[in-house]
Amino acid sequence: MNKKILSLGLASILSAGCFAQIKPLVANKDAIRFSKAINPIDGRKHLSILASDEYEGRETGTKGAWMAADYIRNYFKSIGLKGPVNGDYFQKIDLANYSVSESMFTINGQPKQAYKDFVILSNSVGLNGFTFSANDVVFVGYGLTKDGYNDFDGINVEGKVVMMFAAGDPTAKAGDKTDRRQAMMARAKKMSYLAQGKAKAVILIDPTLDNITEARKASYTAGSNVMKTAENIERMKKQNPFTSISISTATANEILKTANTSVDAVQKKIAETMKPASQTLSVAISASAMKKETPVRCENVLGFLEGTDPVLKKEVLVLTGHYDHIGITPDVEGPDKINNGADDDGSGTTGVLLMAKAFSDAKKAGKGPKRSILFMTVVGEEKGLWGSEWYSEHPVFPVENTIADLNTDMIGRVGEEYLGKPDSANYIYSVGSKMLSSDLATLQDRVNATYTKMKLDFKYDDPNDTERIYYRSDHYNFAKLGIPIIFYYDGMLQQDYHRPGDEVSKINFELLAKRAHLTYYIGWELANQAKRPVVDMDGKGNPKK
Structure with a gap:
């Protein structure tokens, strides 16, 4: 021992009962x-x-x-x-809230509705905001790289807008469960892969956005609070978060229809063949967002x-x-x-x-x-x-x-x-x-x-x-x-x-x-x-x- x-x-x-061995105070x-x-x-x-x-x-x-x-x-x-x-x-305490003050997302020039069709969270927006556009989108299924299965096989993501499902694994065994922590780690791994590959941005297909409640909308718009210590300020100045946009199933279908397919269709195809359905979609995408700082009483x-x-x-x-x-x-x-x-x-x-x-x-x-x-x-x-x-x-x-x-x-x-x-x-x-x-x-x-x-x-x-x-x-x-x-x-x-x-x-x-x-x-x-x-x-x- x-x-x-x-x-x-x-x-x-001793503390439990043998106080005689400890010299007490007066x-x-x-x-x-x-x-x-x-x-x-x-x-x-x-x-x-x-x-x-x-x-x-x-x-x-x-x-x-x-x-x-x-x-x-x-x-x-x-x-x-x-x-x-x-x-x-x-x-x-010098505390500030950082939220998205303005956000825009278009498909073939048609604007979509924030907090209904798409969501951009404040932690994916740098202090100076972002804006980008692209004439095509690379769809990479679930964004998985595993033994015997690779959604990125033969794909160079550098400078590309990449679209994938926010969660899921078609190779998982029946009955396997993924807890929230595991899901977050899996998503972080995918995002890191795309960031290191110098992708321009990622679009995440997230079914949880299909019916956004008012409470969920409030959590999205609330932003995040940051204590403005010298270390945090320096970190925010250097931080260049990887741009990500979450979209609903309906919005994803609007993008996928340019290749005559849909969310259900590609998911079914992958499940039946156990092969990736990655492809380049010819569709014009643009997006922008600004970050707002608001002092918070603390x-x-x-x-x-x-x-x-x-x-x-x-x-x-x-x-x-x-x-x-x-x-x-x-x-x-x-x-x-x-x-x-x-x-x-x-x-x-x-x-x-x-x-x-x-x-x-x-x-x-x-x-x-x-x-x-x-x-x-x-x-x-x-x-x-x-x-x-x-x-x-x-x-x-x-x-x-x-x-x-x-x-x-x-x-x-x-x-x-x-x-x-x-x-x-x-x-x-x-x-x-x-x-x-x-x-x-x-x-x-x-x-x-x-x-x-x-x-x-x-x-x-x-x-x-x-x-x-x-x-x-x-x-x-x-x-x-x-x-x-x-x-x-x-x-x-x-x-x-x-x-x-x-x-x-x-x-x-x-x-x-x-x-x-x-x-x-x-x-x-x-x-x-x-x-x-x-x-x-x-x-x-x-x-x-």
């Missing part, structure tokens, strides 16, 4: 006194609002996320936290509690949770289309609000933390850790003064591995505490042994973790800067994950509060102890050389 994995397992056992009466603000009743009040249908799943850049941001800001303000961004509570919400020690208050502890979720999925089965995100991550956001109240109460009573604390709920985690990435590149407080980040992302439910087990109401996955600081790892064990006595499960510290949990939440953007972190997570990867079933009614508020208590007590110690946690590990849990 790998020695590192064995040590993690032993630590988990329980701080003030910490216990003010921890009462972290309770299931107030937790339910916050989460019932944040994860309500009214907030529409809090998708980044939408009304629901703005409502959540306003709620959090107003709450921070009401309990006396300060706005640290030039007096504001919002750290604005912000992290920050509340600041200044420390009481004249020297230590320059150092900052950060407590994070992401308030965004994935919004509404109109095509999901069933009447409920709203992904409420009660656990992911309404629960962690609620934990941050409860902890903010506890520390604020302590300061009002003259027992405030020596170091400063930044309570930060970030946006865009579901899009790729956007909010924390933005903060890491535009820190409000100097990175060198940031002593640690404690991140709560999904702390309200019981994950699959603990369902029905004795520890189901008394565990939490602790992720990353050992990666950068042995001090922080030791402090966690001692705090837990003193106050909460939870089972700490270190499963996801395993470097061979196939889920790569350590890299999948906002703490990671702090860890990349060399800031010690702990990420608390309940392990719910199957039940209702990113589905409308992630509802407030399924939250265990007693457990949510207990997990927030653990985070709070560690925060209390970090904010008040004499020295900040030393960074003596290499970011992977190995001692620095």
